[in-house]
Amino acid sequence: MKTLLCSDVWKTFRLPHDRPSTLKQRVLHPRRSRAATTLHALRNVSFDVEGGEFFGVIGRNGSGKSSLLKCVAGIYEPNRGTIDVAGRISPFIELGVGFNPELTALDNVVVNAALLGISPAQARARFDDVIRFAELEEFVDLKLKNYSSGMYVRLGFAAAIQAQADVYLVDEVLAVGDARFQEKCFDTFRRLKREERTVVFVTHDLSAVERFCDRALLLERGAVAAIGDPREVTNVYREHNLAEEQAEAPQEEEGDHRRWGDRSAEIVECWLEDAAGRQDVLRQGQEAIFRARIRFNEAMVDPIFGVIFKNERGDHAFVTNTMYDGLQTGRFDAGDEVTYAVTFDPLLADGRHMASPAVAHRDGTRFADWREDLLSFVVRAERYTGGIVDLPHTSTVERVELSAEAQTA
Amino acid sequence: MATVARTEQPMEGGITHFLYVTSTLTATEFKLRYFGSALGYLWSLLRPLILFAILYTVFTKIFRFGGDVPHYAVGLMLGIVLWSFFADATGAALPSFVARESLLRKVSFPRAAIPVAISLTAAANLLLGLLVVVGLAVVDDVPVTPSWLMLVPVVAGMLVFATAFALLISVLYVPLRDMAPIWEVVTQLLFWGTPIIYTIAFVPERARELVMFNPLAVFIQEARHSLIGAPVPSAAAAIGGTWRLLIPLGIFALLIAVSTLVYRRSAPRLAENL
Numbered sequence: 001m002k003t004l005l006c007s008d009v010w011k012t013f014r015l016p017h018d019r020p021s022t023l024k025q026r027v028l029h030p031r032r033s034r035a036a037t038t039l040h041a042l043r044n045v046s047f048d049v050e051g052g053e054f055f056g057v058i059g060r061n062g063s064g065k066s067s068l069l070k071c072v073a074g075i076y077e078p079n080r081g082t083i084d085v086a087g088r089i090s091p092f093i094e095l096g097v098g099f100n101p102e103l104t105a106l107d108n109v110v111v112n113a114a115l116l117g118i119s120p121a122q123a124r125a126r127f128d129d130v131i132r133f134a135e136l137e138e139f140v141d142l143k144l145k146n147y148s149s150g151m152y153v154r155l156g157f158a159a160a161i162q163a164q165a166d167v168y169l170v171d172e173v174l175a176v177g178d179a180r181f182q183e184k185c186f187d188t189f190r191r192l193k194r195e196e197r198t199v200v201f202v203t204h205d206l207s208a209v210e211r212f213c214d215r216a217l218l219l220e221r222g223a224v225a226a227i228g229d230p231r232e233v234t235n236v237y238r239e240h241n242l243a244e245e246q247a248e249a250p251q252e253e254e255g256d257h258r259r260w261g262d263r264s265a266e267i268v269e270c271w272l273e274d275a276a277g278r279q280d281v282l283r284q285g286q287e288a289i290f291r292a293r294i295r296f297n298e299a300m301v302d303p304i305f306g307v308i309f310k311n312e313r314g315d316h317a318f319v320t321n322t323m324y325d326g327l328q329t330g331r332f333d334a335g336d337e338v339t340y341a342v343t344f345d346p347l348l349a350d351g352r353h354m355a356s357p358a359v360a361h362r363d364g365t366r367f368a369d370w371r372e373d374l375l376s377f378v379v380r381a382e383r384y385t386g387g388i389v390d391l392p393h394t395s396t397v398e399r400v401e402l403s404a405e406a407q408t409a
Numbered sequence: 410m411a412t413v414a415r416t417e418q419p420m421e422g423g424i425t426h427f428l429y430v431t432s433t434l435t436a437t438e439f440k441l442r443y444f445g446s447a448l449g450y451l452w453s454l455l456r457p458l459i460l461f462a463i464l465y466t467v468f469t470k471i472f473r474f475g476g477d478v479p480h481y482a483v484g485l486m487l488g489i490v491l492w493s494f495f496a497d498a499t500g501a502a503l504p505s506f507v508a509r510e511s512l513l514r515k516v517s518f519p520r521a522a523i524p525v526a527i528s529l530t531a532a533a534n535l536l537l538g539l540l541v542v543v544g545l546a547v548v549d550d551v552p553v554t555p556s557w558l559m560l561v562p563v564v565a566g567m568l569v570f571a572t573a574f575a576l577l578i579s580v581l582y583v584p585l586r587d588m589a590p591i592w593e594v595v596t597q598l599l600f601w602g603t604p605i606i607y608t609i610a611f612v613p614e615r616a617r618e619l620v621m622f623n624p625l626a627v628f629i630q631e632a633r634h635s636l637i638g639a640p641v642p643s644a645a646a647a648i649g650g651t652w653r654l655l656i657p658l659g660i661f662a663l664l665i666a667v668s669t670l671v672y673r674r675s676a677p678r679l680a681e682n683l
Contacts, residue, residue: 102441
């Protein structure tokens, strides 16, 4: 059964250049109000979500994700197209909507429930469940202004989850809590999924999309760029991002603040290649070579060449240099050019990575050239793993034979 | 055509949703206003009482103008209490959508609930004010008659009138911020153009009808007539014939129509125009 059906949805915002919002401005400049930019937040967006589906929506900032969610929630009215929702919606566009710091948890939960369409009597009846879920039993009588931000968010989430809706619209709200709270949220969504409820989930966290979503939608400039299997959609997103970034940022850029060093040697370019040639996308476990071309402006003895691979979170996933490798690199004169190559098995976890190559003087403390995040690349793996790297491994589970004593105990 | 269809949603968007939001917002608004300070409710009475004290002193002791009017104090207090309700409800409702921007942008609910809740909160004040008026009437030896019950429909009409204005100006304020000074001027004009500190008898015969075309004047006149009785002419008598009441009634109906129309047109786009 289709729970949510969007067909040909368009949403346009008129953004006046200098908004005439007083009478005088309107009278004196009757035409000015027409000078406006038309922003197509959503262009011809069509998709459907089945009942019980966990549906992810991804895209860069300003791609229309939130506008789409707000149209579905009925907060914005689409200019064209239809949105059909079977059942009741609970929007998690912000946690704790309508919360007032001067009131207690009970009063706030009742107001919040009323806004979501739940009767005050029902909200009071469910209040104990809400408080238990939010783990705030000890703080029931406090005014909200005395809550910590974590308590506030927990109460907001618990209140919204109690709405017993058929469709939950979740906009990046999970980014606010700590890791334990996020896990609890996801557990809740998994429970909702088992109960055949539908979750539409907007996020920047691609790994969460891959872990939890049944299908995903990629929005680009308000239009549907990809829809379907979450891994395919997130990969399209990563590759588009990469292509765009490379088009936007030319490799040679003077005065780049992410570049350090005295330039006695310069990193001219760097790239990755595999057996087939230069690549932006590496297959996990398929041998690859990182190469950097370096030109010397001054004579150097035993310079150190190195590179750092970072993942999207900024973790140093791999760091190597010729000093660690115990390599004496030799003597170079001004005008010499070399290629520094690192051949490796990309065991990096699935996702986007950045490479920062560097050349240092032999003492290892003064840099000739360090180019932060010079190269961006994607590692593709067959499966999702939580870590920085996916080590080759095997897993087994064996039953432990309990002794007779232990069994009786 | 853009449509957002929501099937099987008995609670959302409907009148029940509106009632839930209105009732809880009114209750919390009330709680916030009166349970926060020690004197609570009394503070809200103090303002009209002080206004009453000033006006009463000025117009009976300095201008010696109200002294001859029977039960001038009772009539004045009644007028001030009714007027304060109207001014409070509309004044607080005016910026109410803009002030609750984050709420409107995050949840979908019947928008009218906000100004209506504000008007109802002001109405709770009005009830307490009316108790003071009744107390004053007893002290001033106004005879207790069944016609006092007529205050109920008059106050109800007043509530509808103020709510319609509250809704209209709160919606207009979103695209047109000039509504704030405009409304300030309009309330000043209405205060002096309505028989509150003066009685309709002081208005020259020819202008009397014109003054009574104002629905507020009708409500206050009728309220005074109901409470004080014969010494105060009824609204029908003041306007010069029952059928003439159709004019203020028409203005009242027009206000409700315009207010509803403007709200219905603006409500779906209210959130994005904030």
